[in-house]
Amino acid sequence: MTAGSDSVLELLPMVYAAPNDALSRAEEVLGTDPSPLHASIAHQVIGIWQRDFGDLRIALTHLRRARDLAARADSAEREAEVLGTLGVALVHAGRTRQGLAAFERGVARGVGHTRARVLYLRAYVWWVLGHHPEALEDVRRAIAVLRQADDVIWTARALTLRATVHLALGAVERADADFTAAERLWETTGQEHDKADAVESRGLAKFRAGDIPAALRLLDEAEERYGKLGTPTFMLDIRRCEVLMAAGLAPEALAEADAAIGVLDGIGGQSTRKAELLLTAARAARLADDPNTAVARAATAVRLFAAQRRTWWETHARLVLTEARFTAGRSSGRLVAEAAAVAERLASFGSPSAPEASLLAGRIALALGWTEDAERHLAVAARSRRSGPPLARITGWAAQALRHRAAGSARGVLEACRRGLDVLDDHRMTLGASELRARATAQGAELAALAQQAALTAGAPRRLLVWSERWRATVLSAPPTRPPADPALLSDMTAFREIAARADAARMDGHPVLALEREQRRLEKEIRARTLHLRGDAAGDSRRFEPGPLLARLAETDGRLVELAVLDGRVHVLLCGEGRVRRFEAGTLAEAVREAEHVQAALRRLAHPGAESRLPIVEAAGRHLEQLLLGEAARHLGSGPVVVVPPGALHRVTWALLPSLRERVLSVSPSAGSWLRARETEPPREGRPVLVRGPGLATGGAEVPELSRHYGGSTVLEHDEACVPRVLEALDGAPLAHIAAHGTFRADSPLFSSLRMADGPLIVHDFERLARSPYRIILSSCDTARLASVGADELLGLVTALLPLGTAGVVASSAPVNDEAVVPLMLSLHKGLTAGLSLAEALRDARAALPGDALHQATGWAFAAFGSA
Structure with a gap:
């Protein structure tokens, strides 16, 4: 065989080592009048490239x-x-019968080593079609021959495939063993595309084992490897979307899946991949509370899978379609039968999704009042509560809770909910990023709601309080994992600040900012990806909330704590104080949210001079809000301090505007438990107050020079010294910090909410790098208390980033404020702190000291004290 022959034969392994180089060389071969044998190889290489990466x-x-x-x-x-x-290729094109016929001829024509490779390819096709037993049999036969022939590359591929099939069947340990063996083989080769695929597969295995941070890290590494090779990554897109959904990031998963479908359509890519992406998009839309989109995507996926003769996949798509239809409000006996048939087929396939389908059949039957049918289906679903990955066990406990509710056993409901939430607690604490911890709680929302409903039905306010706390603001029970001293992360954050500062300057000068915004988004994606890779390294607060310690603390000041729980769309007020917990019913959540938004709009107008005529409208809205949120409880608040614990949906309420709270010592807390923890936080024994003045304020942060004279020996950072590294260094462990800087809330990405410093934005991710945030912190600018409601009942933003890190109390604004009117409020506030008052006490007195005009009154109402210090 000639050197030229060897060169042509090398093209086939090269297509997965350096795909684009292999394509170019194959095209060159065809331009040299090759022999039929060499031309066949060149056409095959081009066909493989186009099949996997092109048209x-x-x-x-x-x-x-x-x-x-x-x-x-x-x-x-x-x-x-x-x-x-x-x-x-034929199977990927949806021509399943022709593809399987080609394999029959290929297996018959091949012998020995070649036949083993054809068997491997057929095993891959069986996996694509969802025929897992057939896939395992073919790959078993292939591995034996490939190992005997000492074919490292094809043996590694076969092991990777077998591991992937094991994962589809829920056999995580078997899959892990095969992935590990394959990885050892890949390290001895130069097959860069196959190596990237191995990293991707390990990411999938970590995901199936419940390790979301590791899965995201590996999938991002695989994406980087594919990027260097310049090859599309549709299978990776699907797997990444699965992980994003499990992490509570369903809207992102939907956007990524739809974008991948657009790219695939643009290049005329594989029909099989399109069907899988449509199924992924349907799942994401359902989880993102968009049932109509879920129905549309799932219905198209069902049609494609059916045409491709992919029964396993078609059945999974039917599960999503049935669930989306039920979520969209459809309930019928036919829908129960469809869900039951899907559950039966999934169980016959050995699919881990079978319990989910049984749970769905049980839910629909319960909605129709078919208790016997519901019990049969729910009993099957409940079996998964004992073993398997966390989300499967949570599904099982949800089924068990529904069984007990149908049987009228409140105790059984509460026990099942407790066990299910314990599983989710353990899973949540493996996540290092506060965003993932917060979003993961969505998986427990139904269990928490079932438990609250059982407690309400039992007429036990104390128990309702316990369950209201059980899944409220849990992300605050432990600080997020501190990002490591990762040079790449620190470099990205420095670059992000520089780009953001340049973009702000360009906007102010009226210059184009599109390129800068594009680079800023890229850096945000990099920073966020690195933080999502962090694995949890701290246990949550192992203490379960009990009303006794709370009531004892409240008794010390004759205080009251008002916790608002929302059940079936109505606000229930749990009034804690005088040694007891009482329940009052108030208005609907929807009406309260609308009224709170109207107040926000009115306060925005009052932040500018000349809007005095709107003050009576705002005050009237405050009275209406009080009826909607407190009802009769407003008459039983006593004369002491009040702590308000609202649900996430009501975090933007201006509580100081409510008549019964207007002249009180008032603080707001994400949960009763976090308020208790803040009360127990010890102030630092030493340290100096830190005063920071950022750029661009209308008054230039006029209160800061006054406060620097007020606090002798304070650390003052202004002008160029008010840069992020210097500010973070000063804030770490400070007893008191006052930051006068423009605040920006990012609803699309709350952990990029920021305070503007001299060198760019100080973001939430920066605060999470502190060993201990300031004991007390005052943020004197607009919107610094705005938060994003995510997960079951979690809040993300500047304030909630500080509370788990050692901050006992924060003063911040939940609405736009007038910079000039802020100055006297802040000076009065600090005067009260110097006199030994708490933040809430000092803020009450500072409001009372303001002039009575609309501008100053609105400014005072916009600020709230959070926590307990």
């Missing part, structure tokens, strides 16, 4: 030509190999 129609043309040339070359081995490659 499937072009792929089929080249692979059929490769098959015909192999026959002309009178090489049965060559023909068998091409038939295997063609069979994969």
